[in-house]
Amino acid sequence: MRKQPRQQRSRALVESLLDATLLCIAREGLNAATTARIARYAGISVGSLYQYFDRKEDLYAAVLNRFVDEMSTLINDQYARMPQATLSEFVREMLNAIWDFLERDEARYLHLSRYWNQMDSGRYLSALEHKMLMVISQVLLRHPPPQPVADVQVRTYVLVNGIMLTLIRYIAEPAPGISRDQLIDQFSNLAQWLIHAPQ
Structure with a gap:
């Protein structure tokens, strides 16, 4: 700027x-x-x-920065309003809130998300990844798994990046026959499985 x-x-x-x-x-x-x-x-x-x-790229960067700020606020708000949620419940509600956020105001942020790969978006995606990893770690601290999970850091990394990369792909090119609700169901199930799967 x-x-x-x-x-x-x-x-x-x-x-x-x-x-x-x-x-x-x-x-x-x-x-x-x-x-x-x-x-x-x-x-x-x-x-x-x-x-x-x-130049226009500076505008794109400012828009991406605002997007990350608003997404971070949304994720924090979801965490604050769901103190009793399990990881699976939190993931479901967080993703529904994120999707609603993307679709508001003529789906402006949803359209923006279709062009992540055409913009210099790496550091913004990293910031979102960091925010989601931190919040999911906090959810697990509030509601730890019934049995200790030795590789919990690896599992949460897989969960967060699986969510982010799949959503970016789906938003850019929706898969026929796969709905928003079906994707969210699978991510919620994945969160449950990652925490309770055998070591």
């Missing part, structure tokens, strides 16, 4: 640019989301956009 927005009006303009970026990607695709078109969606001149962002 070229210019740090310090005044409320400047911050509001930056937020409107991020909203415009999301809307442009959702309606026209990533390749169409040029600085000129994003500025048009935001109702400002390209010159005004360039006061804050040097």
Whole structure:
């Protein structure tokens, strides 16, 4: 970002640019989301956009950063409101909440997620992975398995990355005959199996 927005009006303009970026990607695709078109969606001149962002990739990065922040807040909120949940229950409710979040506001974040592989998204995916690993570890501390699990770190890693990679794949190219509910059921079952499976 070229210019740090310090005044409320400047911050509001930056937020409107991020909203415009999301809307442009959702309606026209990533390749169409040029600085000129994003500025048009935001109702400002390209010159005004360039006061804050040097190029479209900087806008994409800011949108991804906001996405990770909002997802982290959502995951924390789910953890806080489900103190009695088992890991399987938590995974089910968390994934339902994440899916609802992706589908709101014309499914803007859902469309954004279809282009993870075309953006420089590695560090943002790592941040989400870290957040999910931390929260799942906390769920297991609150409700430990009935028997000690020697390789629990490996199992939670498999669970989290299985969820993330499958969702990215499914969102980008939905599999015929496989529904959202079926996927969530399987991830909930996987969480149960990983914690209770034989060593």
